[in-house]
Each structure stands twice: as structure tokens, then as C-alpha cells.
Amino acid sequence: MERASRPQVGLIHLEVIDRFNFAEFETAVRSEGLDLRIESRPDPGPYAGIEWLIPTAVVIYIGKAYFDSFLKEAGKDHYTVLKAAVSSLSSKFFGKNTPKGRVVFSEGKAESEHPRYSIFYSIVADFGDGYSVKLLLQSDFDADLCNEAQDAFLQFLSEAAAGKLDPNAVKGLSTAKPIGHTLLIAYNPDRRALEVIDPLGPR
Template sequence: MSRPSVPDIGLVYFESLEDQSFSDFRRYIEADGLAVRVESRPDPGPYAGIEWLIPTAVMVYLGRSYFDAFLKEAGKDHYHILKKALHSLSSRFFGDGAPKGRIVFSKGKAESENPRYSIFYSVVAQLGDGFQVKLLLQSDFDDELCNEAQNLFLDFLSSVYDGTLDMSSVRGLPDAVPVGNTLLIAYNSKDKILEVIDPIAQHRQPGNKS
């Protein structure tokens, strides 16, 4: 039987970061009827593009089918399993002992010696109609702040898919402008709220949201 083109939950990582935590993540979340895919990709060369849109070294992907179909059958127990699995996985990349790095762009320069958002780990979710939302996690977050952010993000996604979304639950959401097909969201740890991030806001003409 061929596997689905888009998994319910996926994890993609750079080959050089092979780690036992990736297999542990898969084993922890596996369940009957759940399409899970964990796979590596070659390490990239220099990038050309917006730093916050560049794929992180480890990316967790959440398909709409996970919320729309699987959870309706499996119930909320797996939702809590996913939260714990994400916490365990992300703890490898935040806090003491977290890997450090920078992004090299095609001009041979690093845009930032200390990137504001992690270049090692992110979570991306499918919204439908060709759009996705990416959770950016600040590089200086510790394990617990990262977990707070992920839990809020999952709750946001759940409310999107079950039709209970409160637009005020994410700062800037009513006026959000995706970049390409991606909406960027980060966690404001001071105010304990998710907020929309627009990396090209300063380049937009007044009144122009495209």
C-alpha cells in the first residue's frame, strides 16, 4: 500500500543531525490509523531568502488531517500525547546544551551571528487552501518557554480546526498578512500570548497587504 502524500504528522531533519530523539518521537506518537513520517534530507548549501522562512534543521509538520480526521476518531488522549512528545523532542534544541549556529546566505554572509529565532527547530501546520502556519521559537528560550509556546500553538490550531477560534487569542491575527503561503507566529513570553510576525512589514506600502 502506498503511503499518503501528506502525513498526519511528519518530522524532517538534516542528515547531519541524526539523533535518537527522532525515533523516540515517532515511537511515542504512533497509533492505529495515524500516518506518521520521519525522514532526513541532505544538509543545505547557502540560502537565498528571508531568514524566518528558511526551513529549520528539524521541522515538525502537522497536517490538517490530524485535527480534522484522526483526533475525531481517537479522541483527545492522543492530543496530550503529542504535546508531551513535542516537549521531549524540542528540549534537545533549547536551554543549556542546545546547539548553536548561524545561517549562511548565497552572498557568503551570515544574516545574523545570533539568529533571533531558532534555526534548528520549528513547528509547521497545514491550514488548508494551500496555506500553512509556522511557529518560530526564540533562540534564547529555555525548555519550559519553548513548551509554553508549543502548547499555545497546538491549542490555537485545535480552535482553528474545530471552529472555536477567538481571533484575539493571537495578537495581530485579524490583520495578518501571510508571506507567500506562510503565516509566521511567535510566542511573546512576557505577555504569554502568540503574535503574528511579519518579516517584511517595513517594506510594505501603507494600505498594501499583498
């Protein structure tokens, strides 16, 4: 999705994944006046880069305009609808009998046999001023923990859009340094809270 024409809500998936898998999400989220797009992208093959910045097989995209304009016109009911649709979709990727995988890097780079964060699913949001924020979800999360993380992230986005965000509520946010205009955030299940992740720091 080109920055100049990004939707209010989007879903980007590898083209090897049948679009039919996202029909329920699309039907639930679609609403009059909402710019919703489902797009596919080709399998890029091996990567050369920072693992946590690599696009997952399925990415939910939430534009800043979703909070800034659409919800103001459509009302908060759609926010509840979006949360439910996201929860339903993510349940396909977390818990028992869900897909497992590894990241394959370009020649000369190491393989990540057991990625800490899911390589199949993530949420990316437009944070304004050319920056985005990505929610990383731990590969070993079950569906309940995944939903806790997503709810916390969506609340974070809502508060940020309303100018009511307490930077101290997210560990590391006040001193965060985005990499490539992307801020990485994860959910700490012990603290039951979001925290900034430094992809260049110790693992």
C-alpha cells in the same frame, strides 16, 4: 513532503542528523490509523531568502487532517501524547548546553550571527487552502518557555480546526498577510500569548 501526500504528523530533519535521535518521538506518537512519517532532507548549503521562512534543521509537521479526522476517530488522548512527545523532543534544542548556530546566506548576503529565532527547531502546521503556519521559537528560550509556546500553538491549531478560534486572541491575526502562503507566529513571553510576525517589517 509533497503537498498532495502530506502525512497527518511528520518530522523532517537534515540527513546529517541521525534518525536515532527521533526514535523516542516516533515510538511515542505512532498510533494505529495515524499517518506518521519521519523523513530526512539534504543540507541545502547557503540560503538566499527570508531568514524566518528558511526551514529549520528539524521541523515538526502537523497536518490539518490530524485534527479534522484522526483525533475524531482516535480520541483526544493522542493529542496529550503528541504534546508530551513534542515537549520531550524540543528540550534537546532549548536551554543551557543546547546547540547554537548562525544562518549562512548566498554570496553577497549578510550572515545572521545571532538568529533571533531558532534555526534548529520549529513547528509547521497545515492551515488549509494551501496555507501553512509556522511557529518560530526564540533562540534564548529555555525549555519551560518553549513548552509554553508550543502548548499555546497546539491549542491555537485545535481551536482553529474546531472553528472556535478567536482571532483577537493572537495579536495581528485579523490583519495578517502570509508570505509565500506561510504565516509566521511567535510566542511573546511578556504577554504570555501568540502573535503574528511580519518578516518584512522592522526587526
